[in-house]
Amino acid sequence: MRKHIISVLVENEFGVLSRIASLFSGRGFNIESLTVAETDDATVSSMTIVTTGDDHIIEQITKQLNKLINVIKVVELTEATQMAREMVLLKFASGSGGKRLELLRLVEVYQGRVLELGARSLVVELTGSRDKIEAALKVLAPFGIREMARTGLVALGRNGIK
Amino acid sequence: MKKMLTGAQILLEVLQEQGVEVIFGYPGGAVINLYDHLPDYDCRHFLVRHEQAAVHAADGYARATGKTGVALVTSGPGATNTVTGLATAYMDSIPMVVFSGQVPTPLIGNDAFQEADIVGITRPCTKHNYLVKRVEDLERIINEAFHIANSGRPGPVLIDLPKDVIGGKCAKKKPEKPVLKGYNPNYAGHPGQVQRAMQQIFKAKRPLFYVGGGVILGDAAEALTELARKLRIPVTTTLMGLGAFPEDDPLSLGMLGMHGTYRANMAVTESDVMVAFGARFDDRVTGRIDQFAPGAKIIHVDIDPTSISKNVVVDIPIVGDVGDVLGKMLEVVENSPDEASRCASGHDEWLEKIAYWRDLHKLSYEQDTEEIKPQFVVEKISELTRDLNPIVSTEVGQNQMWAAQFFTFTQPRSWLTSGGLGTMGYGLPAAMGAQVAFPGRLVLDIAGDGSIQMNIQELATVVQYNLPVKVIILNNGYLGMVRQWQELFFDRHYSSTRMNHAPDFVKLAEAYGALGLRAEKPGEVEETLKKAFAHPGPVIVDFKVAAEENVYPMVPAGEAISNMLLV
Ligand SMILES: Cc1ncc(C[n+]2csc(CCOP(=O)(O)OP(=O)(O)O)c2C)c(N)n1
Ligand SMILES: [Mg+2]
Numbered sequence: 001m002r003k004h005i006i007s008v009l010v011e012n013e014f015g016v017l018s019r020i021a022s023l024f025s026g027r028g029f030n031i032e033s034l035t036v037a038e039t040d041d042a043t044v045s046s047m048t049i050v051t052t053g054d055d056h057i058i059e060q061i062t063k064q065l066n067k068l069i070n071v072i073k074v075v076e077l078t079e080a081t082q083m084a085r086e087m088v089l090l091k092f093a094s095g096s097g098g099k100r101l102e103l104l105r106l107v108e109v110y111q112g113r114v115l116e117l118g119a120r121s122l123v124v125e126l127t128g129s130r131d132k133i134e135a136a137l138k139v140l141a142p143f144g145i146r147e148m149a150r151t152g153l154v155a156l157g158r159n160g161i162k
Numbered sequence: 163m164k165k166m167l168t169g170a171q172i173l174l175e176v177l178q179e180q181g182v183e184v185i186f187g188y189p190g191g192a193v194i195n196l197y198d199h200l201p202d203y204d205c206r207h208f209l210v211r212h213e214q215a216a217v218h219a220a221d222g223y224a225r226a227t228g229k230t231g232v233a234l235v236t237s238g239p240g241a242t243n244t245v246t247g248l249a250t251a252y253m254d255s256i257p258m259v260v261f262s263g264q265v266p267t268p269l270i271g272n273d274a275f276q277e278a279d280i281v282g283i284t285r286p287c288t289k290h291n292y293l294v295k296r297v298e299d300l301e302r303i304i305n306e307a308f309h310i311a312n313s314g315r316p317g318p319v320l321i322d323l324p325k326d327v328i329g330g331k332c333a334k335k336k337p338e339k340p341v342l343k344g345y346n347p348n349y350a351g352h353p354g355q356v357q358r359a360m361q362q363i364f365k366a367k368r369p370l371f372y373v374g375g376g377v378i379l380g381d382a383a384e385a386l387t388e389l390a391r392k393l394r395i396p397v398t399t400t401l402m403g404l405g406a407f408p409e410d411d412p413l414s415l416g417m418l419g420m421h422g423t424y425r426a427n428m429a430v431t432e433s434d435v436m437v438a439f440g441a442r443f444d445d446r447v448t449g450r451i452d453q454f455a456p457g458a459k460i461i462h463v464d465i466d467p468t469s470i471s472k473n474v475v476v477d478i479p480i481v482g483d484v485g486d487v488l489g490k491m492l493e494v495v496e497n498s499p500d501e502a503s504r505c506a507s508g509h510d511e512w513l514e515k516i517a518y519w520r521d522l523h524k525l526s527y528e529q530d531t532e533e534i535k536p537q538f539v540v541e542k543i544s545e546l547t548r549d550l551n552p553i554v555s556t557e558v559g560q561n562q563m564w565a566a567q568f569f570t571f572t573q574p575r576s577w578l579t580s581g582g583l584g585t586m587g588y589g590l591p592a593a594m595g596a597q598v599a600f601p602g603r604l605v606l607d608i609a610g611d612g613s614i615q616m617n618i619q620e621l622a623t624v625v626q627y628n629l630p631v632k633v634i635i636l637n638n639g640y641l642g643m644v645r646q647w648q649e650l651f652f653d654r655h656y657s658s659t660r661m662n663h664a665p666d667f668v669k670l671a672e673a674y675g676a677l678g679l680r681a682e683k684p685g686e687v688e689e690t691l692k693k694a695f696a697h698p699g700p701v702i703v704d705f706k707v708a709a710e711e712n713v714y715p716m717v718p719a720g721e722a723i724s725n726m727l728l729v
Contacts, residue, residue: 011344014295015281015285015293018282019285022286026286056471060468060472063467063468064468066467067467067468068344069290069310069342070344072344073344
């Protein structure tokens with residue numbers, strides 16, 4: 001069971017997201033994360049779906065997606081062909097003294113940005129590959145993450161998908 | 163200036179352009195404007211007695227003709243009543259467009275009177291569906307819907323019509339071909355794949371064609387028959403494929419699967435090359451999947467890529483229209499006469515083995531002089547109608563399986579049955595739809611006493627329009643197929659399957675204004691059938707049949723199909 005990233009171009013129409021979601025739930029496929037946004041062409045949206053399954057399931061998912069009338073293009077992005085990024089926002093209790101400095105130093109190591117530095121809390125933005133985000137979360141967890149919001153992956157093929 | 167039309171008028175004009183001659187429907191507040199304009203157009207409207215029946219009738223019409231069936235219903239309960247019909251058509255890939263009324267756009271989402279989110283409800287049981295938000299989009303959407311419904315792998319499409327869209331005004335455009343960015347079904351089978359497949363077929367010692375409903379939908383029965391005969395390859399069909407190959411041909415093995423013939427299931431199990439044409443390896447066909455055609459190279463021809471390698475791993479997939487692929491296969495045969503004739507003459511041993519299986523366990527039953535056996539009724543129907551080219555629909559259960567087993571099918575598009583969904587109550591309205599399309603043909607519904615009560619109200623419709631459908635009830639006093647499972651797998655615990663409070667079907671027929679007939683003795687069967695067929699109007703025949711007769715062979719669910727219970 002590997003993770004797979006599937007990039008889907010869809011017509012930017014009412015109900016398309018729910019068609020995709022109900023395809024996954026109706027056929028018992030997994031969605032680990034799903035992001036949608038308009039592309040440069042306002043009539044087309046792009047979705048990035050992260051899913052798990054063996055090759056057979058992934059083949060079915062791709063074919064079933066293609067079968068939807070509103071789906072224009074489906075590309076399964078393999079490790080080699082993809083650039084995938086995720087963003088996460090983290091809120092910490094501000095802490096004090098050495099601990100706070102250490103936290104800021106680690107955020108810097110992960111090329112994060114401090115969005116808010118208040119008397120009582122600290123909000124940080126991190127962007128990166130899934131592995132990088134997971135690694136950062138492990139290291140930062142001991143500082144006490146109070147709240148977290150993640151975008152899920154967005155991805156592009158290296159040669160671009162048209 | 164261009165003439166402005168209402169949404170209702172645009173809809174009816176586009177239907178005319180699409181060649182729609184028949185609508186099955188039921189009115190209500192949300193579609194009242196549409197009904198107001200309906201009589202101004204040539205399209206004939208048939209007023210059913212329940213919206214489910216409108217959809218099944220459109221379905222039966224579509225199966226019998228190949229044209230797209232059309233149904234029209236009101237919002238809310240009218241729309242939700244179509245769900246079973248849509249799901250039935252979706253499972254069996256039947257081209258259909260269903261129009262539902264909807265509350266006015268400003269009220270959508272407000273829990274308005276008779277509002278239902280029918281687009282949400284039917285999303286998983288339609289090929290596609292639409293909510294029309296502006297009257298300006300209506301014409302394009304209807305044209306798209308007809309295109310989607312009857313191209314590629316066909317299926318039902320629903321169009322939800324808010325009342326203000328039907329009542330709104332705009333100019334009608336010229337008919338134009340729909341352009342859909344994300345929908346471009348591939349009809350042409352890959353010639354290289356066809357070549358590879360033919361090389362396998364030529365080499366095969368024990369080849370078999372496994373033929374599904376796709377061959378009927380793709381109007382490819384003739385090409386299939388030609389190929390099978392040229393290469394002398396035996397053919398088994400699924401429930402949906404009955405009629406794709408003439409069953410009176412010695413190469414026919416009849417149906418395969420759970421209630422398939424002994425020879426068909428054995429042939430599958432021992433074949434070395436199996437070619438699936440427009441079939442989808444349904445679990446009722448395959449039984450235990452790893453024992454299905456275990457020694458065969460599998461070639462799969464289907465217009466829908468999602469069907470290929472879904473349930474079994476396929477050695478040579480060919481995506482495309484079966485008619486196109488069969489045409490290319492016949493070309494290969496034409497261009498390789500030596501290989502073809504070597505192939506055709508190389509199956510003697512295989513065909514002998516099949517004949518041996520045929521004689522070992524024929525489909526059989528024992529008819530005594532006391533009780534009518536349901537199989538006997540079906541066999542008699544088949545015999546008496548041999549030259550009439552009848553259309554046979556069924557309900558669901560034992561009646562359906564006996565019809566499939568004991569009727570000799572020789573023509574495509576003459577068999578209407580709910581295969582994928584198994585919808586009780588399908589048969590009568592489907593027969594009604596087919597009879598509308600072919601007023602002069604004999605149309606029969608082979609029914610069970612349980613199923614017929616699920617859409618019995620349509621007797622009023624067939625009487626009103628004088629659609630001379632013959633309903634043949636195999637009345638065993640049970641929900642027989644469920645009872646059979648209870649007998650075999652639940653220790654004869656007949657929980658809730660006895661149907662001893664049924665109406666008197668003869669009186670019921672008369673109450674609706676149809677002819678009612680009854681037979682209780684084997685000696686009366688032929689005469690009763692003849693009387694029914696000779697009657698110019700609709701008839702119900704109540705055959706009191708043996709109560710606890712079972713359908714055999716039977717493969718218990720989940721077993722290998724070679725593991726058949728035979729008696
Ligand atoms: C709408 C619907 N409900 C329930 C079933 C389950 N079911 C399958 S066969 C059957 C029995 C049908 O009885 P009857 O119409 O008398 O046919 P018989 O098997 O006796 O020929 C039932 C209840 C079904 N297929 N469809
Ligand atoms: Mg019964």
